[in-house]
Amino acid sequence: MNKKLPSQYEARARIIKAMAHPSRLFILEELYKGERSVGELAEMVGADQSTISKHLSILKTEGLVFDERQGTTILYHLKCPCILNFIGCIEEVLEIKTQEHVEMVSKCRVR
Amino acid sequence: MNKKLPSQYEARARIIKAMAHPSRLFILEELYKGERSVGELAEMVGADQSTISKHLSILKTEGLVFDERQGTTILYHLKCPCILNFIGCIEEVLEIKTQEHVEMVSKCRVR
DNA sequence: TATATATATGGCTATATTGCCATATAATCA
DNA sequence: TGATTATATGGCAATATAGCCATATATATA
Numbered sequence A, B: 001m002n003k004k005l006p007s008q009y010e011a012r013a014r015i016i017k018a019m020a021h022p023s024r025l026f027i028l029e030e031l032y033k034g035e036r037s038v039g040e041l042a043e044m045v046g047a048d049q050s051t052i053s054k055h056l057s058i059l060k061t062e063g064l065v066f067d068e069r070q071g072t073t074i075l076y077h078l079k080c081p082c083i084l085n086f087i088g089c090i091e092e093v094l095e096i097k098t099q100e101h102v103e104m105v106s107k108c109r110v111r
Numbered sequence C: 001t002a003t004a005t006a007t008a009t010g011g012c013t014a015t016a017t018t019g020c021c022a023t024a025t026a027a028t029c030a
Numbered sequence D: 001t002g003a004t005t006a007t008a009t010g011g012c013a014a015t016a017t018a019g020c021c022a023t024a025t026a027t028a029t030a
Helices: A007-019 A022-033 A038-045 A049-061 A087-098 B007-019 B022-033 B038-045 B049-061 B087-098
Strands: A065-070 A073-078 B065-070 B073-078
Touching (some): A007 A022, A007 B007, A007 B022, A038 A073, A049 A065, A087 B007, B007 B049, B022 B049, B038 B049, B049 B073
Antiparallel strands (some): A065 A073
16 A cells, blocks of 8 residues: 555544445444344345345444344444534535535535 | 445445545545645655546545646645544544453443 | 254455556646 | 646556355254
8 A cells, every 4th residue: 555654544544445335324324323133234225135244244343333143133233423423524525516516605615 | 336225325425435545534634734736745645646646536526625726736625624523533433443352431332 | 953044254256446657738937 | 939847647457345146154943
C-alpha cells in the first residue's frame, strides 16, 4: 500500500471500507433498530444466506457488530450506534451532488 | 449488485467507499485543515502524482471535494467538513477492538 | 442417534480497485 | 512560440472484492 502514511489511516480505512457496501450499510441501519438474525437480514436484503453471513463476518471482524447465539439462530447487534451519525452528512453530500446547479444553503460548501 | 435494496443504499455506499482508502482519508483530513495542491498531497502521501490525481478525481466525482485552478496549480478543497465528524466514532471502534478483553466504559457496547 | 434448521466456510468466477509508467493537456513565462 | 511546470488520463498488471453453490458445523428435537 503505502509506507509514508501513519498506520492509523490504514486502520480507519479498514473500518470505513467495511461500511462501504450497500448491503452492509443496510445491515448496520437495520441493526441500529434492533437485533436481527442472519436469515432475517438475508430475506430483507434479498441475497443468499451465505453472502449475508460473509458480510456479517466482515462487520464483525472490523468490530462493528457482535453476535449472540440464541439456540440455533444467531442474533447480530450493532456495537457503536454512533457510526450511523454521519449518515446525515452523507445525505447532505448526496443532496448537493444532485442539486449542484441550484442555489442552496447548507453546511457544505457549494461550488 | 442487488435489486431488493433501495438505491439510496447504493448511493450512500459509493460516497463511503470514496472515503474508504488510507490515502483518501488522509487527503480529506488534510483538506479539512485547508486547501492543498495535488503536488503537496502527493509529497505528503508519498505516492506518484498520477496516483493522487486519481484519488482526488474519485473524491471529486463523489462530491466530497471541489477544485479551483490557481494559475498552473490546482487547489483542492473539502466540501463538507461534517464528513470527518464521525472519525471520532471510528476511533472508538478501533479502541474497543484493541482493548476488547479489558473492562471499559464507552458509548459502544462491549461484549 | 437421526433429522431438521440455522449459520459458516471453501471454492470458484466475474468484476472492481490500486498504483505505476508513459503521455496528454493546460497554463505560465522567457 | 518554445520550454517549463502542474495536473490529468490511458493503459496495464497485480490484487482485492462480491456473490453464488456446495458443503461443513452447530444446535435442537423427535
